Amino acid sequence: MVLQVQIKKKLGEFQLDVSFEMEQEVFAILGASGCGKSMTLKCIAGIETPDEGRIVLNNRVLYDSQKKINLPPQKRKVGYMFQDYALFPSMTVEKNIMAGMGKKPDIKLVQRYIQQFCLTGLEKHYPAQLSGGQKQRVAMARMIASEPDLLLLDEPFSALDTYLKWEMEQEMRDVLAKVGKPVLFVSHNRDEVYRMCHKVSCINNGRMEVVEPVKEFFHNPKTRAAAILSGCKNISTAEVIDETHVKAVGWNIILTIPYQSEAGRIKSVGIRAHNFHKDREEAKKNISSENRLQGNVVQKNIEQENIAQESMIEENVFQIKEYRILEDPFEWNISFRVDEQSGWIQWKIAKREGEPLEIPKELYLKSTDVLLLEER
C-alpha cells in the first residue's frame, strides 16, 4: 500500500469525509466543483490540516490526529501541481526548477530536467513570458525535480485550451509513465480521467463514494453521482416492479432490465444519451457483451451476459410524443418525452454529412444498456 488516507474535516456547510487506499498507480478523484476534491489534496500535502484522521505514505505517518503527528509540508515529500501552476513570478524557468532541489542544486541535473521537459532555450525566461503549455512543463519539471514520493495533480489541464490540452495530456502521460511514481489526479473532466487514470473514485457532497477501475466506473457506474460524473445525461428515480422490470418515475415508462436477483437495491436508473437506436433489430443484438468484458467486469455480470446471449436480449421502446432539437457542430441533441407530463430524455446522434435529421416515431434501447443505480 503506497498511500492510505482517512480524513474528516468540516467545510462550511458540509463535512468532508474521505477514505481510500492507493497503490503505485494513477488514481483519479472525480467530483463536481466545490465538492472537496482540492481540499483532500491540500490535506495530503499538509497545506491544510484535517479535523481528524490519518494519512500514511510509504509507511511514513504524515498525519495522525490520535498520535498528534502532523508533518509540515516541507517534510512530507509530496509534490503538488496547482491549477494555475503557481510558478514563482520573480524567478526564471531555471530558478523555478531549482527551487525544490535544496541549497546547492546539481547543475547537470537541472540541465537534464530542462531537456527532458523540452524547455531548452527558455532557461532565462520568466513565467510571464511563457505560454500555457510551457508553464505547465515548468510546473511539472519543478515538482519532479524536488523528488517527491507522491504526485498530486489538481485539475492540471483546466487552464489550457482544448487544442493544447490534447498535446499536454499526451506529454503528461509519457512523463508519468517514465517517472513511475504514484499519482493522485483531481478533475471534474471525465474524458481526461478515462484516458489518464487506472482507478477512479468520486466525491459527492464531501463523501467519497466508490473506488473502482476506470473502465468499470464508466461502463457500469453504481451510484447516481457516479453516473452523472461518468457523463450519463438521463437519470430518473426508479420503482422496482419485479426482477426484470423497473418503472422510471421521471419518464413515466416501464423498462425491461436484465434479470436481477437483488432488484430491491435499485433506486435509480440511467440511460446514456447515445445508447438509443432508431432500428429495432439493432437494439436486439447482443454485441455489447464483448465490449463489456474488456473491463474488469465482476463475475455476476459475466453470467448475465451468457444468459442474455442464449436468448436474444429484450429491447425497450420509447414513443416520441414531443421533441426539441439542439444542433451541435458534430452531433444532434434531441430532447423528447413520451407524454406531455413526464420528464425530458436526451438522445444524441452523430451528424452525417448530407443526411437531414429524421425524428422517428419510436426509439429503442437494449435492456442491457439501462444503468442500474443505487442511491448510496
Next chain:
Amino acid sequence: MEQVITYIEGLDWSPLLISLKTGVVATIISFFLGIFAARKVVKAGPKVKALADGILTLPMVLPPTVAGFFLLLIFSLRRPFGSYLYGTFDIKVVQTWLGCILAATVIAFPLMYRNARAAFEQVDVNLIYAARTLGMSETTLFWKVVVPAAGPGIASGTILTFARALGEYGATSMLAGNIPGKTSTISQRIAMVIQDGDYATAGFWVVIILIIAFLIIFLMNLITSKGMKNIRRW
C-alpha cells in the same frame, strides 16, 4: 552671479548632510523593522492583528508633536528610562543626532509597515503553498518568494518612508532640538531662518529639498520598473 557664488560658498551645508544621513539610517531601520512587523501581523490571528495594527499605525495618524511628547516622556534624562540609558550605557537621545534618527524612524516606520503588509496580503497564497511542498524553509520562502512577489509594494513603501524621514520636523524638533551642525535638519533650518525673516536662505533650502525628493522618487521608480519587467503591465 558672483553674489550667488559667494552666497553658496559662505553657506553652512551641514543641514543637508544631517537630513540625508538621518533619512538613510531611519529608512534602513524602518525597512527591516517594517517587514518584520508586517510578516508577524499577516500571520497573526484576527484579534492580535487588529490590536498590533492599531499600535503600529498610530504614529502615522497622530500629530508628530504627540509622538514627540511620548518620545520625550521615555527618553528625557529626567525620566527613569532615559536616565538609566545615560547612566548605564552613556547613551543620550535628547538633543543628539540619535534623537533625530529615533524621531524620524518612529514617524516614518508606519509607512513601511503598512505598505509591506498590504503587499504581503496580496501575494498569491498558492505561491507560498507551492514553496512549502517543494521543501523550502519558512525563512527561505519568505525572502525568495514572498518578498520578491511583494516587490512593488515594498519598494513604494521604502520610497515613502525615505521621503517622510527626510522631511520630519515636529517630533525631531521636540526630541533632538535644533542644534546647528548637530541636529539641525533642513526642515528645522527652514523653520528657524523664516523666524528671522531670512527668506533667501529658506528658499534655497526649499529648492534643495524639492530636488532631492524628486530625484529619489524618480530614481526609485526607474529601478522598480526595471525589476518589474516580468510582471505584466496594464
